[in-house]
Amino acid sequence: MSSMIVRLQEERFEPGSLQSTLFDETNRTGGLVTFTGYVRATDAKGIPLKSLFLEHYPGMTEKSIKGIIKEALDRWDIESTCVVHRVGLLLPRDPIVWVGSAATHRGDAFNCCEFVMDYLKTKAPFWKKEETEEGVRWIDSLASDGDRIARWDAS
Amino acid sequence: MSSMIVRLQEERFEPGSLQSTLFDETNRTGGLVTFTGYVRATDAKGIPLKSLFLEHYPGMTEKSIKGIIKEALDRWDIESTCVVHRVGLLLPRDPIVWVGSAATHRGDAFNCCEFVMDYLKTKAPFWKKEETEEGVRWIDSLASDGDRIARWDAS
Amino acid sequence: MIKVFFFGRLRETLNASSIDISDLSELATVDKVRIHLSKSYGPIWEEALNQSNIVISVNQVVVSADTAIQDGDELAFFPPMTGG
């Protein structure tokens, strides 16, 4: 049995308390891998960011994240997984997303966490809009994120 | 500039507070990956563990962990890395080791964290002794850990 | 009737979050819905909905352009996702 938690929220989260909750769900875990994504302090050109707005598609977001996790659980032996993603208005250096995977063996936990993040970047319906003193701009998707997905198909 | 923290201690640690400290060292980080290793509740045969004793080689331990991190920093673009490893007597479900890597791009952070863990398992002078109701037993090294090292040489 | 949602940059460009379409008689596939919308509301819609990278979902699952639709479906058009 593998447990799965998916949360979307406007509120900040604490990585340490999410990890405690995830670990408490387990009883045979030897390794726990987490990823925390943060709002960068500047945009791609180095201009200081004022804010980041995260739009999503309510309903489809939860559904697609659960689908991504299920695909990971088919590939690796995972005891517990959690994804928390913020939406709405965020500030520089705020945490945006947290993914945690707990497993008996660390290789499974690393693979699951990285896989979920790679798919979340390009397959979950989120869109980011940056505000700097130069104005407001929707962020374009990165070709490199598509490349990271292709890696998993090859493996 | 990349910052590096290495700590050996008998005391418990809190993953959340280690992550905060690591993140505070950064200013261009977009992704932070952590690994926490925990004492399993049972031994390899499923017998409940009473305790785990971690012996190390004072002096060489710090030196070899710093060497492992330096090798990772040559390979990936990392802003800050931290390794905390406990020694002495540990109880089931206790955290043993924490590795955190912060980077602008998540791929670098994932690679660095997993690389440091793989090398730490087989190249840092730690030895584990398990106690169950059947007695006390030194843990043998795993061939699979050697295989994980070989992966990095090939890549 | 079907409901079509728009998200992200596309929602802003069209200045519309969603639109209802009642007459489905000519709209057998999601691509026909896209062409219908791009022709019905002027040049801004036409340009925006003809961008090659637009993603389409039906009932909250990403689909290909030739996917058939039926009464009651929930469609959405949006730019490539940029989450995480």
Place this chain on the structure above:
Amino acid sequence: MIKVFFFGRLRETLNASSIDISDLSELATVDKVRIHLSKSYGPIWEEALNQSNIVISVNQVVVSADTAIQDGDELAFFPPMTGG
């Protein structure tokens, strides 16, 4: 003089954490130190120090068996590491 440390299972088997060797005249390499120790303290030491998986370090760096030693070096013999 050199100091030789033992760790883990090997330390327990030998019942020794470390040993000092003063006369280095015949001990040009780490492997010669290993052979010397395995012959000097009886069958337990001989068997334990002839295990093929023993790791050797000089001045806290893992080395190969043919590594030369010199006065003042800090050696250690130990089983494969099992950290993390």
